[in-house]
Amino acid sequence: MxxxxxxxxxxxxxxxxxxxxxxxxxxxxxxxxxxxxxxxxxxxxxxxxxxxxxxxxxxxxxxxxxxxxxxxxxxxxxxxxxxxxxxxxxxxxxxxxxxxxxxxxxxxxxxxxxxxxxxxxxxxxxxxxxxxxxxxxxxxxxxxxxxxxxxxxxxEEKNFKNLMITVLSFGFKYGIPNDCDLVFDVRFLPNPYYVDGLKYKTGNDEEVQDFVMDYEISHIFLDKLVDMLNFLIPNYILEGKNQLVIGIGCTGGKHRSVTLANKLFEALSDRSEYGVRLEHRDVSR
The missing domain is CATH 3.40.50.300 (P-loop containing nucleotide triphosphate hydrolases)
Incomplete structure (x- = not known):
C-alpha cells in the first residue's frame, strides 16, 4: 500500500x-x-x-x-x-x-x-x-x-530529486529577474531583429530559431552550457537546493534568449530526476 x-x-x-x-x-x-x-x-x-x-x-x-x-x-x-x-x-x-x-x-x-x-x-x-x-x-x-x-x-515512481528547474528567457532592457540563480547573456549571438521578416517574430517561431541556430557559435554555447549544468545540477541536488532559476537574456527578450531558452529546455527536459519548466518573461512585450 x-x-x-x-x-x-x-x-x-x-x-x-x-x-x-x-x-x-x-x-x-x-x-x-x-x-x-x-x-x-x-x-x-x-x-x-x-x-x-x-x-x-x-x-x-x-x-x-x-x-x-x-x-x-x-x-x-x-x-x-x-x-x-x-x-x-x-x-x-x-x-x-x-x-x-x-x-x-x-x-x-x-x-x-x-x-x-x-x-x-x-x-x-x-x-x-x-x-x-x-x-x-x-x-x-x-x-x-x-x-x-x-x-x-x-x-510513475521516477527518481525525482526535489529540484525544480525554471529556464527563463528575458530582456536586459526590462531588467534582470530578481529570482535568477544563474544568468547567461546571449547578446553576443547574431540578432534576428535586424533581419527583414524576423523583426516581429520571436524565438518561438521556426524561422527565428533556424536563423539563430544556423551559426556554429550558438551550438558551441549551448553545448558548453548544457555540459556545465550537467555538472552543477547533481551538486545542487546534493546541497539540498529545491528551486533553480536559469536566466537567458538578450536585449529585448524576444529572439535570441527565447531561442536558446527553448533549446536548453529541450536538452534538460528528458531527465527524470528533476522537474523542468520553461517561461518567456518578455516575449510578448
Missing amino acids: KFVIVTGMSGAGKSTALKMLEDMGYFCVDNLPIALLPKFAELAHAPGSDISQVAVGVDIRNGRSLDEMASVLENLKASGVAYQILYLEASDEVLVKRYKETRRAHPLAKQGRVEDGIRLEREKLLYLKENATYILDTSQLLTRELKKALEQILV
Missing part, C-alpha cells in the same frame, strides 16, 4: 495536490488528527480492504499535536507502513502574495502580519520538512506543472 503524507506551508498548494492525487486514484483524507494516523493506516491496510493508495493531509491546523509527529511516524514504521512525506514549499514573497490575492487569513497570523504567521509556521513544520521524501517548491509552478511533478514521483 502506498501511504503518502501531504504537508507543507499554508498556501503552497496542499489542497490542490490532494485533489490531483484523488484524481490519480488515491484515497485522500485532509486534516486527519495526527494521533489517528497509525489507526487509519491499519484500517486501510486491513485484509479485505480495497484501498491501495492513501494520501493524508497534515498541516499547521493540527496545532500542538505536530509535536507528536516524530513518535507517530515511528509507530507507522514499526507497524510496517512504508510512508512517504510530500512537502509543498513556496517562497515567503509568493505566499504573502497568494494570501493577499485570496484575502484569506493565515492560520497563525490571527490579527497580526502574514509574514509573522509564515515565519512561525516554518518553525513548526521544520521536522516534517527535514524528514520529507519529496519537497516541491510551487513558487513558480503552474497547476499543470504541479500535476506533472506529482505524476512523476507518485504514479
Whole structure:
C-alpha cells in the first residue's frame, strides 16, 4: 500500500495536490488528527480492504499535536507502513502574495502580519520538512506543472530529486529577474531583429530559431552550457537546493534568449530526476 503524507506551508498548494492525487486514484483524507494516523493506516491496510493508495493531509491546523509527529511516524514504521512525506514549499514573497490575492487569513497570523504567521509556521513544520521524501517548491509552478511533478514521483515512481528547474528567457532592457540563480547573456549571438521578416517574430517561431541556430557559435554555447549544468545540477541536488532559476537574456527578450531558452529546455527536459519548466518573461512585450 502506498501511504503518502501531504504537508507543507499554508498556501503552497496542499489542497490542490490532494485533489490531483484523488484524481490519480488515491484515497485522500485532509486534516486527519495526527494521533489517528497509525489507526487509519491499519484500517486501510486491513485484509479485505480495497484501498491501495492513501494520501493524508497534515498541516499547521493540527496545532500542538505536530509535536507528536516524530513518535507517530515511528509507530507507522514499526507497524510496517512504508510512508512517504510530500512537502509543498513556496517562497515567503509568493505566499504573502497568494494570501493577499485570496484575502484569506493565515492560520497563525490571527490579527497580526502574514509574514509573522509564515515565519512561525516554518518553525513548526521544520521536522516534517527535514524528514520529507519529496519537497516541491510551487513558487513558480503552474497547476499543470504541479500535476506533472506529482505524476512523476507518485504514479510513475521516477527518481525525482526535489529540484525544480525554471529556464527563463528575458530582456536586459526590462531588467534582470530578481529570482535568477544563474544568468547567461546571449547578446553576443547574431540578432534576428535586424533581419527583414524576423523583426516581429520571436524565438518561438521556426524561422527565428533556424536563423539563430544556423551559426556554429550558438551550438558551441549551448553545448558548453548544457555540459556545465550537467555538472552543477547533481551538486545542487546534493546541497539540498529545491528551486533553480536559469536566466537567458538578450536585449529585448524576444529572439535570441527565447531561442536558446527553448533549446536548453529541450536538452534538460528528458531527465527524470528533476522537474523542468520553461517561461518567456518578455516575449510578448
